[in-house]
Amino acid sequence: MAKSWKTSVRSAKGQVFANWPMKLSALVLAAILWAAVAAQEETTQLVPVDLDVEPPAGRALRNDPPSIQALYAGTARELIKLYIQRPTIQKTLPDTISGSEYTLSLALVDLLVPDGAAVRPQRIEPRTVTIQLDDVAEKMVRVIQQLTIEPDSGYQVFGPVTVSPESITIRGPREQVEALDQVPTVQLVIPRVRGPVEEEVAIDMAALGALRPSDTSVRVSADIGAISQRVLMGVPVSIRTDLPGTWVADPAAVLVTVRGRTSRVDYLTRDSVQVHVVLSADAADSIIALQITAPPSIAAWANRDSVVVRREGSD
Numbered sequence: 001m002a003k004s005w006k007t008s009v010r011s012a013k014g015q016v017f018a019n020w021p022m023k024l025s026a027l028v029l030a031a032i033l034w035a036a037v038a039a040q041e042e043t044t045q046l047v048p049v050d051l052d053v054e055p056p057a058g059r060a061l062r063n064d065p066p067s068i069q070a071l072y073a074g075t076a077r078e079l080i081k082l083y084i085q086r087p088t089i090q091k092t093l094p095d096t097i098s099g100s101e102y103t104l105s106l107a108l109v110d111l112l113v114p115d116g117a118a119v120r121p122q123r124i125e126p127r128t129v130t131i132q133l134d135d136v137a138e139k140m141v142r143v144i145q146q147l148t149i150e151p152d153s154g155y156q157v158f159g160p161v162t163v164s165p166e167s168i169t170i171r172g173p174r175e176q177v178e179a180l181d182q183v184p185t186v187q188l189v190i191p192r193v194r195g196p197v198e199e200e201v202a203i204d205m206a207a208l209g210a211l212r213p214s215d216t217s218v219r220v221s222a223d224i225g226a227i228s229q230r231v232l233m234g235v236p237v238s239i240r241t242d243l244p245g246t247w248v249a250d251p252a253a254v255l256v257t258v259r260g261r262t263s264r265v266d267y268l269t270r271d272s273v274q275v276h277v278v279l280s281a282d283a284a285d286s287i288i289a290l291q292i293t294a295p296p297s298i299a300a301w302a303n304r305d306s307v308v309v310r311r312e313g314s315d
Contacts, residue, residue, distance in 0.1 A: 044073045044122065047082045049111065053104070053131055054092040058172055058210010062100075062132040070111060074119035085114040087121075093131065095212065098171065102131045137174035140167045146187040147201060147220045152194050158223045158261060158297055165218060168203070172211035183213060185220070197222040229259035232270045237290065237307055241279035246312040249277060254290070254307070260298040273300050279309055 051065040070087060072079060089110045093102055105128050108121045145163045163185075170177060185201040202217045235256045237249040256273050258265055272295060277288040287306045294300035 042073060042075055043079070044071055045079045045082075046071050046125070047079070048086055049124070050086050050088040051106075051129070052088055052090045054090070055131075055133060056093050056095045056097055056210075058176065059097075059136075060134045060173075062134055065131065066126075066129045068106065068129065069125045070108075071122040071125070072119045073122055074117075078118045081114055081117040082119065085117075087114070088112045093133075097133065098136055100133050100135055102133060104129050104131055135174050136171060137177040138169050138171040139177055141170055141180055142167050142182045143203070143218050144182050144184045145201065145218070145220045146185050146204075147197075147199065147222075148187070148189040149193055149197060149222050149224065150189065150191040151224050152192045154226055154228075155194055155224055156227045156261075158225060161220060161222045163218050163220055165215065168218070169214035170208065170211045171214070176209065176211055180208075180211065183208060185218060193224050194226075195224055197224060226262040227260060228262040228265050229257055230265055230268070232256045232258060232268065232273065235270045235273060235275050235302075238274065238276040239279055239309060240276055243279060243281060247279060247309055248312050249307040249309050251304075251307060255303040256292065256300055257303070258294060258298055258300045260295075264295070264298065268295070268298070273298075275302060277307060277309055 046069045049068045049070045051068050053061060053065045055061050068089070072082060072087075089106060090112065091104055091110070093104075106124045106126075108124065111121050111124070113119060113121075143163050143166060145161060147161060149157055149161070151157060168183065170180060170183060184204045184207050186204045188199070188201055190197060190199065198219060198221045200217050201220045203213050203215065205213075205216070233255060234253045236253045237251070239247045239249055241247060254275055256270070256275060258268050258273065274293040276291055276293075278291070279288060286309065288309050289306045290302050290304070292300050292302060
């Protein structure tokens with residue numbers, strides 16, 4: 001009986017290991033066929049998605065975007081492609097964001113899948129994510145106009161060139177805001193001007209970089225008018241002194257040339273300007289420089305720089 005049992009075991013082993021290369025090949029072929037059939041069956045799979053967020057110009061993300069996943073439907077063969085090259089979502093945040101947090105909505109149409117992957121997105125998890133941005137600051141800064149006005153021949157700029165508004169608010173990364181004290185306009189040349197200028201001039205955005213101004217332009221104004229000059233005859237020379245006696249100037253009157261806006265110069269008389277000398281004790285009976293006072297925006301000069309001052313009757 002014992003011999004018969006051993007003979008049976010030996011026979012069974014022989015049957016198992018008989019033609020083993022052929023049997024192994026059949027097993028491998030069966031596994032391949034099963035995998036091929038399984039690869040053709042559609043299934044669903046949650047796949048990691050790369051979220052690429054572009055912050056507003058000049059700002060930065062405080063941390064990496066949160067992890068997201070997408071549920072895809074497709075065959076196993078196609079789904080494997082999503083692990084080799086992951087789907088992505090690319091989002092650019094608007095420049096109008098003023099806070100340090102922004103809620104980003106995600107949709108299936110945002111998903112970018114590798115070329116050639118025959119899969120269908122079913123849903124995104126989560127549908128919204130919160131993006132953390134660096135802090136924003138703001139302050140008022142002065143506007144510097146870069147307008148070059150070139151009056152035509154016979155014309156002149158009267159008074160300062162004005163800017164409205166004189167200051168604007170800038171907003172952006174705190175470090176950059178704190179380092180800025182003024183903002184320039186773009187450079188603009190206006191040639192052969194013959195009258196008042198009032199021009200809308202853009203802020204130089206290139207100079208601001210990532211900063212954003214409350215106004216993108218300002219109004220620049222300048223007063224330009226025709227100029228002329230004429231000579232006022234016989235303007236008397238007055239003497240200012242605390243010394244006793246009567247003092248006279250030689251000559252007693254001078255010629256004064258006035259230059260300025262034509263509409264004003266045409267109406268000036270010799271009473272419109274004052275010519276005087278200041279006589280002190282150590283300057284008595286000597287040559288003293290003339291001083292001329294003219295109306296605002298009027299240039300004036302005499303036909304001589306000085307006069308002789310003496311006590312009347314001293315000759």
